[in-house]
Amino acid sequence: MRSRPTLEDVARAAGVSTATVSRVVNTPDRVRAETRQRVEAAVAELGYAPHFGGRALASNRTGTVGAVIPTMENAIFARGLQAMQEELDAAGVTLLVATSDYDAAKEAHQIQTLLGRGVDGLVLIGEARDPAVYELLERFEVPFVLVWTWRADSPWPCVGFDNFAAARDLAERVLDRGHRRIAMVAGVTRDNDRAEARIRGVRAAMEARGLALAPSAVVECDYRIEPGIEAARGLLAAVPRPTVLICGNDVLAAGACRAVRAAGLRVPEDVSVTGFDNIEIAELLEPPLATVHVPHRRMGRMAARNLLARLDPAAGGACGAERPASLRLETEFLARGSLGPAP
Amino acid sequence: MRSRPTLEDVARAAGVSTATVSRVVNTPDRVRAETRQRVEAAVAELGYAPHFGGRALASNRTGTVGAVIPTMENAIFARGLQAMQEELDAAGVTLLVATSDYDAAKEAHQIQTLLGRGVDGLVLIGEARDPAVYELLERFEVPFVLVWTWRADSPWPCVGFDNFAAARDLAERVLDRGHRRIAMVAGVTRDNDRAEARIRGVRAAMEARGLALAPSAVVECDYRIEPGIEAARGLLAAVPRPTVLICGNDVLAAGACRAVRAAGLRVPEDVSVTGFDNIEIAELLEPPLATVHVPHRRMGRMAARNLLARLDPAAGGACGAERPASLRLETEFLARGSLGPAP
Numbered sequence: 001m002r003s004r005p006t007l008e009d010v011a012r013a014a015g016v017s018t019a020t021v022s023r024v025v026n027t028p029d030r031v032r033a034e035t036r037q038r039v040e041a042a043v044a045e046l047g048y049a050p051h052f053g054g055r056a057l058a059s060n061r062t063g064t065v066g067a068v069i070p071t072m073e074n075a076i077f078a079r080g081l082q083a084m085q086e087e088l089d090a091a092g093v094t095l096l097v098a099t100s101d102y103d104a105a106k107e108a109h110q111i112q113t114l115l116g117r118g119v120d121g122l123v124l125i126g127e128a129r130d131p132a133v134y135e136l137l138e139r140f141e142v143p144f145v146l147v148w149t150w151r152a153d154s155p156w157p158c159v160g161f162d163n164f165a166a167a168r169d170l171a172e173r174v175l176d177r178g179h180r181r182i183a184m185v186a187g188v189t190r191d192n193d194r195a196e197a198r199i200r201g202v203r204a205a206m207e208a209r210g211l212a213l214a215p216s217a218v219v220e221c222d223y224r225i226e227p228g229i230e231a232a233r234g235l236l237a238a239v240p241r242p243t244v245l246i247c248g249n250d251v252l253a254a255g256a257c258r259a260v261r262a263a264g265l266r267v268p269e270d271v272s273v274t275g276f277d278n279i280e281i282a283e284l285l286e287p288p289l290a291t292v293h294v295p296h297r298r299m300g301r302m303a304a305r306n307l308l309a310r311l312d313p314a315a316g317g318a319c320g321a322e323r324p325a326s327l328r329l330e331t332e333f334l335a336r337g338s339l340g341p342a343p
Numbered sequence: 344m345r346s347r348p349t350l351e352d353v354a355r356a357a358g359v360s361t362a363t364v365s366r367v368v369n370t371p372d373r374v375r376a377e378t379r380q381r382v383e384a385a386v387a388e389l390g391y392a393p394h395f396g397g398r399a400l401a402s403n404r405t406g407t408v409g410a411v412i413p414t415m416e417n418a419i420f421a422r423g424l425q426a427m428q429e430e431l432d433a434a435g436v437t438l439l440v441a442t443s444d445y446d447a448a449k450e451a452h453q454i455q456t457l458l459g460r461g462v463d464g465l466v467l468i469g470e471a472r473d474p475a476v477y478e479l480l481e482r483f484e485v486p487f488v489l490v491w492t493w494r495a496d497s498p499w500p501c502v503g504f505d506n507f508a509a510a511r512d513l514a515e516r517v518l519d520r521g522h523r524r525i526a527m528v529a530g531v532t533r534d535n536d537r538a539e540a541r542i543r544g545v546r547a548a549m550e551a552r553g554l555a556l557a558p559s560a561v562v563e564c565d566y567r568i569e570p571g572i573e574a575a576r577g578l579l580a581a582v583p584r585p586t587v588l589i590c591g592n593d594v595l596a597a598g599a600c601r602a603v604r605a606a607g608l609r610v611p612e613d614v615s616v617t618g619f620d621n622i623e624i625a626e627l628l629e630p631p632l633a634t635v636h637v638p639h640r641r642m643g644r645m646a647a648r649n650l651l652a653r654l655d656p657a658a659g660g661a662c663g664a665e666r667p668a669s670l671r672l673e674t675e676f677l678a679r680g681s682l683g684p685a686p
Contacts, residue, residue: 096439097440099428106432284568284597
């Protein structure tokens, strides 16, 4: 078995010192072009990949940022992650993504794994998690940023939006169109503060107009089409029938639209449907989906910049840098064909 | 600055030897329950994450598998990755995903980064890449599997499908419906052997019937809706107009359907449209999209098993295990409303 090439092997092949190899890896701008090319040729020839014996030890940096997201399916997180990756990539940092299936214990394990792999920073979705996880993050002194969430008094840096306010705003638009019999196809609230905040937002808007969101009018289900169809079918069987299904996201709303049609009803003439996220399918549906536009790409980009600012050695490194301010992004309600006046 | 807790710190806190801590991390079944609980409590309390000083050194395994995919957007790879992640997760292995933006140089860099992070195995999309990358993989002796591709005489383990055969089969169904003026909204073929094979498949089916696919009838574009609309708009302006737009995937087909409608035409009465992948949007479109069903979840699951079989120490470890056979998965043409007879 051939062993992996080391920093020493590269130095020997290039006829330079190990310190020079390290400089080429970490601060290529400070190395003469000719030397750099010699080292890079040796790196390529030997198949050297800098790891804990190279770049990491030399600079205490690994050039990687980890993200733990709940799921890769359904493109809910896709666009934001893609933008984050592009921004990190431009800074020479690789984004490594793990998925937790909306399971807090799995997420904690994956955070441990990423810290163990030596990531320079972490991106996490939402805020609610076991205090032990935050203690772990502080102990490792690895900078992290919370995305898809924003709360004025959060102790952690957030780059995201206010799920509660966005859902309340959407519900107000629904109420403005005369709807009173409102039901919700919601996401599962366990281990998911965003799903929980969206339900609270709808409830707050209704209560402000003297209406109640009955527990029986809220069904929680996985963010996938089939469970969305099932949940909507159950809600549509209520007597009297709801005039609108407010859905926890666009995927559930796509399922709800199908359930309305499967029941021989029309969207929006008989039952209106709303989503949340404005992912690609929202505009492709017929009628197009009324939903909340989330600035996914901007959120991903700004989250990356937030982390990079704290990783920049010029700013004093991860420990010395001041914590950048959280950033609240605006969401926007999009009135589209799936939301009509109450029948 | 507090330093990260070490294996020794955990051993001291739990009152056991470092070898015992290592056993708890690597082979918990062989440790008495009481001892295990003591060590686990110390791990949790100290926030210890096994890394190159712990699990990796002890077993030469890191419990992570890396995947480099072209993009996270559009859910093209989402479902397969999600299934892969679930299967690996059941085996206690964490999947770390990097994205390359369909750029071979970026992919090579990310493979290096993942090897540098010490992954136990790698999942790569497609087969065509610089021989130097395959040499690097062999040098590191890290098992890898190629997915979304399958070729009978590939020297590498593939768990995927034959893009050429699937596209040829689809084109035959299109020809069977009387279409002769065929145009293609194809994916970008640079650094993408799947996109290239799909064009070749359509061309082969046409040539078998004495027809030619003119270069001007093929437009390559990024796998996103907007470029798909643009490309289709250009192709629809040809005189005589094509009667069908065969698209490189479902995302491009969704764009093509919009372009047909924007031109005041109907799908499929005036122009038929076909996709490839059968991702979620295919069935949500109106009319639903005729496409090639790719068994994404099964592909992800089987790719994970292929790697796990080679990682299982009982099978002799990464180096000793025999290379598992490649696996060819069947695709299926789905006749749906967007494909009609030639007008």
